[in-house]
Amino acid sequence: MADSQQSKDVMNVVEGEYSDSKEHVYLQETFYILSKKNSVFRVRLTSKGLSLAKETDGNCKEQTILLRDIVGSKCMRSKRRRPGAGSCVCSSLVGPHQLKVVDENSGDLDENDISAYLYVYAYILKRSRRTLKRERTTITLRFRSYDKYDDNNREAQKWRATLKCLIAGQPITYSPPVNDKKLLILLNPKSGPGKAREQFQTKVAPILQEAEVPYDLHVTKYAQYAREFVRTRNVYAWRGVVAVGGDGVLFEVLNGMFERLDWQQAFEEVPLAIMPCGSGNGLARSICHLYNEPYIPQNLTGLTMALARGKSTHMDVVRVETKTKIMFSFLSVGWGLLSDIDIESERLRAMGGQRFAVWAVARILGLRKYKGVVSYLKIKDISNLPKPKQPLTLSHSVSQDGALDSPDAEAFIDCDEHSEVFSNARSGRHQRVDSWYSVNSRRSAFFSTRGSEYHSVTSENSEMRSPVHVCMHGPASHLPSLMSQLPSNWVHEQGEFIMVHVSYQSYIGEDFLFAPRSQLCDGVMWMLIIKAGVSRSQLLSFLVNAGQASHVEMNSEYIKMVPVSAFRIVPEGPDGILTVDGELVEYGPIQAEIFPNIVKLLVPDNK
Known part of the structure; x- marks a missing residue:
């Protein structure tokens, strides 16, 4: 059980007692551990992260949860911890002996509990033998300095809003920043060993929920589905396009974007991302290598955090030409x-x-x-x-049927799934399953963020209109x-x-x-x-x-x-x-x- 005592809120930037010359303190609070006499936690929200200083009998032990390891936070009326979740604020300091920061007698939605609880979700880099891995930790802060829930909740919400502003790199305000745009998730269920659905549901979706990042999930259902999708839809409606599967799914997305007349603007405003669920996963492994992120097969934590944080960088592309095709x-x-x-x-x-x-x-x-x-x-x-340097604008391009051509007007017809499959089968050419058709499947129940949508492959609204004549643009x-x-x-x-x-x-x-x-x-x-x-x-x-x-x-x-x-x-x-x-x-x-x-x-x- 823990109590909290309100100390001076620092909404204007001040120097903290434990901070270095470059660290600024935005909020600070003292939390009392009633089960341990003479033990308190002095918690500070700084430009570096969440600082936790445990003071016991004059001794102080401090740890900082880095801002880059925090994905999100949530305020709730009473104790509500998910099964298997990380421990409370104390566990980060005292190891296996986990102290209770929340009242054991406080049940879910307990009207008699006037406290406001702030849950901070973090995935901390820790060394395990010779490797690094991310460990999920939930920091639980209980605010009950006031005798009314609304007042305590106001204090908790202040911390939450400040934390969200820091994560987003925006000016500190009392209102948390809001990004209404969703992520576009294009998932190939046949990539690799065919476990992309399961991996997304269990590894990616929970972190996006904690980060409050909404998404639209579309499951590919035939050849070039992802390619047609990004070519024919208003991609500016999404904050980014995520390919879930093997490298072949991103290959489709990349080339579909180059088949747009507005390819330059689209690439500049809509970043791409990869969630590796295939066999090769070369790009995802390269990203982790370059950004010091642990890469563990079937563990998508670090790359999912990248979706939540929204940091982007530029990437080279290579223009490839064969006798009948141009691709990127x-x-x-x-x-x-x-x-x-x-x-x-x-x-x-x-x-x-x-x-x-x-x-x-x-x-x-x-x-x-x-x-x-x-x-x-x-x-x-x-x-x-x-x-x-930035590339020049487009010159010649190649159409999907192989004829070198210039961009012209696009006529659209309804795309028929089965005719697409059979026409490719009759051609006699070997096609990669990673970027080939993904068979129709039953509806799945996905654990998704509030405001997120799962689009079944059998959805009536999932059909796209495909151009008769498609041109490849590009530099x-x-x-x-x-x-x-x-x-x-x-x-x-x-x-x-x-x-x-x-x-x-x-x-x-x-x-x-x-x-x-x-x-x-x-x-x-x-x-x-x-x-x-x-x-x-x-x-x-x-x-x-x-x-x-x-x-x-x-x-x-x-x-x-x-x-x-x-x-x-x-x-x-x-x-x-x-x-x-x-x-x-x-x-x-x-x-x-x-x-x-x-x-x-x-x-x-x-x-």
């Missing part, structure tokens, strides 16, 4: 061994990420060689790159056409290759550190070339040690890593696999160039 990529382009493993292991999808390791063994035993020409524009000094290309001669300053390598893989993220999979020096926005693509003649033992070492990026130091006659700003691959022969962001594309000549500062991406607040 955020992760990688591959030819040979890694692409073979990625695509051919689809039959083992139920294994999740382990399917890659199993199929890698099969491909090394039955090693393939590919003839062709690899050309690239090498970056000579990556330590002295010019600051990335103007600086390269010659695909079949034209390249400039003289390009490097050309001809012969037999085991693989050529180009990535612009640090990770291309959860456990595959491909380019340690890569940043989200640096204007660099990293090209790994492995030529025929390399031994199987070297290849096995390359794959086994992928998590340590040992290949970066393996520059030799057969293996080398090159920083490039553009490249072209021209395979010989009709058979082989080419992938863009893990998606199968037509086999043949392909070229790409990087454009910095195109997309805004929601990222953690830990850097």
